[in-house]
Structures are given as C-alpha cells and as structure tokens.
Amino acid sequence: MELTEPTKVVLVDDHKLFRKGMVELINGFTGYMVAWEAENGRDFIHKLTTFGLPEVVLLDISMPVMDGFETAQWMEHHYPEVKILALSMHNDNETIKKMLKSGVNGYVLKNADPLELQIALQALEEEGSYYSNRVTAILIEDLNKPKKIKVELTDREIEFLKLACTELCYKAFAPILKVHPRVVETIRENLFKKLQVESRVGLVIYAIKHKFFKVE
Numbered sequence: 001m002e003l004t005e006p007t008k009v010v011l012v013d014d015h016k017l018f019r020k021g022m023v024e025l026i027n028g029f030t031g032y033m034v035a036w037e038a039e040n041g042r043d044f045i046h047k048l049t050t051f052g053l054p055e056v057v058l059l060d061i062s063m064p065v066m067d068g069f070e071t072a073q074w075m076e077h078h079y080p081e082v083k084i085l086a087l088s089m090h091n092d093n094e095t096i097k098k099m100l101k102s103g104v105n106g107y108v109l110k111n112a113d114p115l116e117l118q119i120a121l122q123a124l125e126e127e128g129s130y131y132s133n134r135v136t137a138i139l140i141e142d143l144n145k146p147k148k149i150k151v152e153l154t155d156r157e158i159e160f161l162k163l164a165c166t167e168l169c170y171k172a173f174a175p176i177l178k179v180h181p182r183v184v185e186t187i188r189e190n191l192f193k194k195l196q197v198e199s200r201v202g203l204v205i206y207a208i209k210h211k212f213f214k215v216e
Helices: 016-027 041-051 068-078 093-101 114-127 133-143 155-164 170-177 181-195 200-209
Strands: 007-012 032-038 056-059 083-088 106-109
Touching (some): 007 114, 083 093, 083 114, 155 181, 170 181
C-alpha cells in the first residue's frame, strides 16, 4: 500500500509562542505537517529558495518588515498555485476585504476553534478556498450594496467571470482567453472596480447571482 505524503504547511508569523502552539496543533492533524516557519514575509521569501514551496501557507497579517498584505500579493504574482490561509485577530470588514483582495484563499480568526482550522485546511485542498460564515456575509453584504452606475461587461470580462468560477488559477486563464498573463491581471483589476468587489469570491458570487455561471 502506497503511503500518501502529508500536505506541507508553512507558518508565517512573528510570534514564536504562537508558532510553537500551531506546529503542535497542525502536526496533530492527520495528513498535515509543518515543513518550516518564517517570522515575516521577507523571511518567508528568502527561505523559499532553501526549503522549497509548501502546499499551504498560514499567513499572519500584522508583521514587521513585510506584512501579510504584501506577502499575499507577492505570492499571488509569483506562486498562485500555493494556497494561502490568512490567520489573524482582525475581525473588521476592511481588513478582511483587503486581505481577500490581496489574493488569499481563506480567512480564519486566531481565536477560532481548532476544528475550524482543520476544516479550513481540508477545504483548501478539496475546494480551493475556505471562507467562514462571517467572511461570506461580508462579501455578500458588499455585493448587495446599491450600485451608483450600470455595469456593462465585455464578452472577455464575462468569459473571465466564468473562468473565475472554476478551480483554475488566474495564470491559467491566459491561454484560454488568448491574452498575455499581464492582460489577465488587468481584466481582474477592472472587474474588481466595475463590480465593486474585493476578491475572487466576490467575482464568483456576482457571476452566479447574475446567471453568468450556473451551479450544477
């Protein structure tokens, strides 16, 4: 019987005691192991060349030198295939929306139950993202705010919305849309502004709500 390699997780947090507790917790989950740790975003980026890419990054927001927002954006640009789960004490709408817009695949509060963290890790692997009821409510509330202007989408933007509802990473959109990867980034940013959403989840909710994509 072939043994399955555990999913490699990296912790990026400037609090050593917190990291120590998280290492013990995650290593206790079946199928997961903490491969290595970093104190901030810059430390994380430097260590990547030595220790290699993980499957999942557990990322704090408030860190010195390079915070979670910058780190998530850097990863989204360089390694979009790596799943990022934000771990934070910040529960306010603006911080959550800003972090989602930075490219994270999920958001969990540090005072959450350990079971939620395990569920989040499993969801990242199986579904590609994890958002608690709190985060989903924020996104829906933001999407349902009255729009000041009528939104008109191009055929390419509609096709982008449909692709956003799949498990493909943004970089994989380029050959399908027959455009340069940088054009994909431009389309995404334009859609964020047009639809007044903060993240890929917002794009998906919009696509489903306006029947551009049908859930089977």
